[in-house]
Amino acid sequence: MAHRLLPLAVLTATALSVTLASCAGDDGDAEPLRTTDRAAPVGTGYTSDQLEQALLPDVSGYERAGEPDSGEYGSLKAIQNFDQLQDQVTLDKPRCAKAAGRPAAGVDRSTPTAIVTFARGNGQTATETLMAMTTDAAEQQVKARVPAGCLTFRTRVGSQWSEHRVFEAPPGTLGGGSRTVGVTTTSGGSHTKTWYVVLRGRRFLATISLYGPNATRAEAEQLARAAYDQARRILP
Template sequence: MAHRLLPIMLLLATGTAITACGGGDERARPVHGTAPAEVAGVGYTSAQLSQALLDRLPGYRRVGDPDSGEYGTLTAIQNAARLQRKTEVDKRDCGTGRVGATVKGDVPAALVTFTKKGLAVTETLMGMSAADAEKQVNARVPEGCLRFRTRAGASWAEHRVVETPKGDIGDGSRTVGVATVSEKIRTRTWYVVVRGRHFLATITLFGPTATRAEAERLARAALDQTGEILP
């Protein structure tokens, strides 16, 4: 199964914040297994990607252990996909078919989450060819999807999307921000997609005080970490 990156990342941030900040005992699940060793002849295993994840962030606390395996099997991705299926979008194409390029469910991947004072940070690394990673960096949110509403149960939320020009983090990057208002509660999600050598990295920052500057700082820190670990 293929996954749309932007809707999954937005729901992933929301779900992470609920789990991490809700006071429960839920934790990220341990490794599911090792995904295929290569992607289109080049790339990294999920085990290698897991080793390249950020192991610490000053001021943040890691939530559980890193998760790795095929992208579609990661617990957080599965939870976000289930939530997406239960969420009604007033502009149907914005929720499913046009926002962001797809990520194949069987690509090697690894994921880790950190929290700090109402903020949730999720880093995901995916083994990916340069051509597929470039599609993710070059994807753009259609103008008609810059404002939309979603409903989960009886509650509606309003979302406003801002997207910056293509950035220069790594071998090219994409930064998208989403401001959300739900029942008078305002939150922000910033996600940064970065193309590296045979991999794609995403940083998702969620919370009422999330900023683009912090999300891009974390993306650079993640890239520095991968540079030290991945050959």
């Protein structure tokens, strides 16, 4: 599982707002792709409807970018958009190809999931994802590490090359355990940052993705704390 955080950073950085904007469930004009909420899988305890209710209702300084989306992991519009976008990305290091999956790669596509995105005027976005997950599975995600040799890499979308530099923090203590990864991307004259915080809760995994030219680790981890506290208040 060492590669499961880096890939979304690759695609987020190269596609800029395309990926993160899709996490908002489009602009509200289109019907979100959802499936009927099923009983929670054995060992997880939560349905996607419960997870949606446990998402952050608001973030200070941001506006919610569309309605939250929830359902089976593979049915969510953000994930389907990601799958399509992933096919357009070329890595300069073929040995890092296994890193070209999303966070929580390998998770069953029927896993109950909920996603919400917030945006503010400077082009910065914050996305929260909650997934129903057993304690052991969530722990594996938190213990994941960026693969060797992939702390710097280049990606190409169309004719545009982007350079990426990855920072991985030591294991954290948010929630039941956490990890933080930052990616700085240079594409032409543009410089952007993406921070990811993944943390384990009681039968759930939470991910905060903070993207923008002024994104900081401190803010990403602050949002992760708020997301964990909110989920703990709501989920039984």
